[in-house]
Amino acid sequence: MGYVPFTTEGAELFFQLISAWYEQKSLIITSNLEFSQWNRIFGDSRLTAALVDRVxxxxxxxxxxxxxxxxTHALSRNN
Incomplete structure (x- = not known):
């Protein structure tokens, strides 16, 4: 996560998914952003805080x- 921001509806749906899975399922999330920057993805600071708390x-x-x-691998092939 981190390349393309979620729409408001998408962020809310993702939060609902995380909430439903909370302490029920395993989840792997990769991101190029620190948690403190996730608000840029989700756009709502309360929703982001609640989501990060559960994650x-x-x-x-x-x-x-x-x-x-x-x-590194791509650059080594060009030399």
Whole structure:
């Protein structure tokens, strides 16, 4: 998530899905944005806070840093 913002309706539907799955199902979300920037995706600070609260509760958060493997690999092929 993070490349294209959700519409208001899309953000609300996504929140409903997350709420329905909360503590019931496993979920994997990848994003190029930190949680503090998710409001740019969902547009509503209350909805975003509630969504992040549910997503991070019981979560295993993996933060990857460094150069992109795909960019590094593509650049090595061009040399």
């Amino acid at each position: 991070i509760h019981h979560a295993h958060i993996l933060n990857f840093t460094g150069d992109s493997f795909r960019i």
